[in-house]
Amino acid sequence: MPTVTRHGVRPLGSADLDAFLALAGQDPVVNVFALYRARTTSLEPRWLGGEVWGRFDNGELVAACHVGANLVPIQASADDARAFAERALTRSRSVSTIVGPHEAVESFWNHVAESWGKPRELRWQQPHLVIDEPPHVEADHRVRRTTRQDMAALYPACVAMYTEEVGVSPEAGGGADLYRARVTQLTSRGWSFARFDEGRVVFKAEVACATEDAAQVQGVWVPADRRGEGLAVAGMAAVVDFVQHEIAPTVSLYVNEWNAPARRVYEAVGFRESARFSTVMF
Template identity: 75%
Template sequence: MLTTRHGVRPLGAADLDAFLALARQDPVVNVFVDYRATTTNLEPRWLGGEMWGRFDNGELTSACHVGANLVPVQADPDDAAAFAERALARGRTVSTIVGPQEAVRSFWNGVAASWGRPREARWEQPHLEIAALPKVAADPRVRKSTRADLNELYPACVAMYTEEVGISPEYGGGAELYRARVTQLVSRGWSFARYDDGQLVFKAEVACATPYAAQIQGVYVPPAHRGRGLATAGMAAVVNIVRRELAPVVSLYVNDWNTPARAVYEKVGFRETARFATVMF
């Protein structure tokens, strides 16, 4: 297939090996796109979008996931600018731009004038990793969620999402889809929580996983239970379970201004390895 201007074209199943080799140059930072590629075979109907690749002398040198989330992959500022030019030709179809800070900033600079004002831009998001035993004791009461927990778990997921993103996942009729996503994570064994007398007091989920890394999302303690160390001990438990059952490295990214969350992750033993940025519409 011929490449387009600046060497950018959509990738397909024939490009899977080359794409995975690219993503695995940094397998923890790129865990989301690695997971998406391996579970969809880069087929657009399963991706719910496209994966673009940029080539130099026939070699894949960078990529960009374009679905609900737009995610640059091993992209320097020039790569990101080339992806932005391609994106301008089709208009904005994504709800979020997220990934390594420098690439996101370069991409955004290329599309900002046409894509309109974002709902929010978060430019300083430390990307954290842990590849060892936690530095604190794990909460023995944290366990995998089951379908029997959904009546308690689902409202907590909605509350966490609303607090973190600033809009409910149920907004605009999204409740059915979001409940299906929560149920899917439970079914995979990717949802973890602690319950006291049937009441959820801590939760977290795995968003995506490969043999190299697993990314955590949705860490939440209801307001009435904060200040008791539940998040610290709970995250230690999640790290232990995930490293034992899914992947050797556990990662996440957090807003720079979220001092309580950053303190929790530091106590557990996470360390910053990169900076992310997120632009939300």
């Protein structure tokens, strides 16, 4: 077993899976990403593509941190986040994003900021929204699951959404094959939804991760020339219907605080705020 550091932190492995699931299960909606990753990898580093660190107190797992392309604190207080930051400072930065509950992300970032360099963007106080009841508006019945046959129209829409949201194309630096594989994977799982008008995507969204308790939605997008028509409201209602009936009873997402149009969409559908997230992007 790896040595526990003076901060009570060590990498977790498959032997820690039950303890980790119990910890993350204290908030199965906020922690849906962590639970999904743990269940699909059994915390094996070769499947994680990184590590999950645990912090222990008297032998009990009290907090964790997913460290892959995304660094995600799990049930971590500000003090736990500082302990994870101390461990992170013993190695060079490998993560492209720090994301999770605001207090933990802020504490972690304040501790590593000097060493990890200037981020591309800081997004503080992102509302984390949930809906666990039927949508409050009528669904757009033209929204459907996508198929591989839709890729010619769907993939460019996904690239456009990502570029608009993140500020850089997912194809930059030779990433096209990897991103196309991710879009194809979500479609194959039945986690990609869209409405097509004359072969063009006019609304889309995906499920990023899911457990039996919750599913997290990402990539909600309407092309600029079709905004203001109500496509997003009715489209999101359709996605919520699909997810609640076929994937998980609670649907979650997080949104930029400054994105007033998106926040109005989610409010109209029936989402309510349950927490605040923050994201640091490199």
